[in-house]
Amino acid sequence: MEQPLPGGNAGGAVLVNGTVRRPTGPWTPAVHDLLQYLDRRGFDGAPRPLGLDAEGREILSYLPGETVGTSRPWPRWVYSEQALVDVGSWLRRYHDAVAGYRPRPGAIWRTATRPWHPGDVIGHNDAAPYNAVWRVEPHGSRAARLVGFIDWDFAAPCPAVWDLALLGFSWVPLHARDVVTSAGFTDFADRPRRLRLLLSSYGYSSSTDTLLDAVQACVAAHAVGVRERAEAGDPLFRGLVDDGVIDGLDRALDELARDRADFDRRT
Numbered sequence: 001m002e003q004p005l006p007g008g009n010a011g012g013a014v015l016v017n018g019t020v021r022r023p024t025g026p027w028t029p030a031v032h033d034l035l036q037y038l039d040r041r042g043f044d045g046a047p048r049p050l051g052l053d054a055e056g057r058e059i060l061s062y063l064p065g066e067t068v069g070t071s072r073p074w075p076r077w078v079y080s081e082q083a084l085v086d087v088g089s090w091l092r093r094y095h096d097a098v099a100g101y102r103p104r105p106g107a108i109w110r111t112a113t114r115p116w117h118p119g120d121v122i123g124h125n126d127a128a129p130y131n132a133v134w135r136v137e138p139h140g141s142r143a144a145r146l147v148g149f150i151d152w153d154f155a156a157p158c159p160a161v162w163d164l165a166l167l168g169f170s171w172v173p174l175h176a177r178d179v180v181t182s183a184g185f186t187d188f189a190d191r192p193r194r195l196r197l198l199l200s201s202y203g204y205s206s207s208t209d210t211l212l213d214a215v216q217a218c219v220a221a222h223a224v225g226v227r228e229r230a231e232a233g234d235p236l237f238r239g240l241v242d243d244g245v246i247d248g249l250d251r252a253l254d255e256l257a258r259d260r261a262d263f264d265r266r267t
Contacts, residue, residue: 088201
């Protein structure tokens with residue numbers, strides 16, 4: 001019996017006999033090669049690839065836990081300090097694990113903007129709250145702990161700082177105010193401190209300015225890429241454009257340009 005899993009913009013996912021089944025694409029072999037490498041490295045914060053089923057869907061191990069699905073607002077623990085520490089530490093572990101990975105020649109990545117170069121990582125590129133899996137303990141809203149991240153379809157070569165920048169965009173959060181308010185975040189004055197906590201949890205040693213430059217560059221590139229894929233007829237990206245998701249990225253960039261001085265203040 002197939003049990004639909006919550007969330008998913010690209011055909012959804014179902015649970016079958018303890019494994020996840022999802023639609024595939026030209027990028028799937030590259031993603032599976034990456035996930036196999038992570039499994040060999042002992043990285044447990046991502047699903048393991050288990051091949052394809054008779055219907056041509058990918059088979060992945062199931063990360064046990066809860067996701068926020070499509071509900072709004074998100075649970076309070078999504079924006080807890082513990083969540084910031086967990087996701088920053090997760091990305092540090094992931095980047096350490098993937099540092100030695102070299103993509104196979106001709107690898108196809110769904111959202112790649114350029115080929116892999118030495119010094120790059122394969123970024124998850126969508127390690128946002130809707131792709132996080134949580135272990136929710138009893139007794140209160142602050143007890144959730146991160147298990148790992150699912151939905152690796154957007155994995156692609158990038159500088160490591162871009163992957164970190166997207167993490168900050170989603171979790172600090174640095175997205176547009178109206179977008180994150182609908183998800184339950186309203187303490188905008190606390191964002192500079194939250195950003196420093198996330199960067200500290202990751203072990204980031206460069207300047208906040210450098211990170212914010214990366215946020216603006218990678219979000220702008222993401223918006224351009226989504227619009228290009230939408231114009232080429234990809235239904236997933238067409239839906240993101242039609243739903244106003246990319247307009248939200250534009251608003252976020254405008255707001256961040258206006259608010260950058262706030263992040264230079266030490267609170």
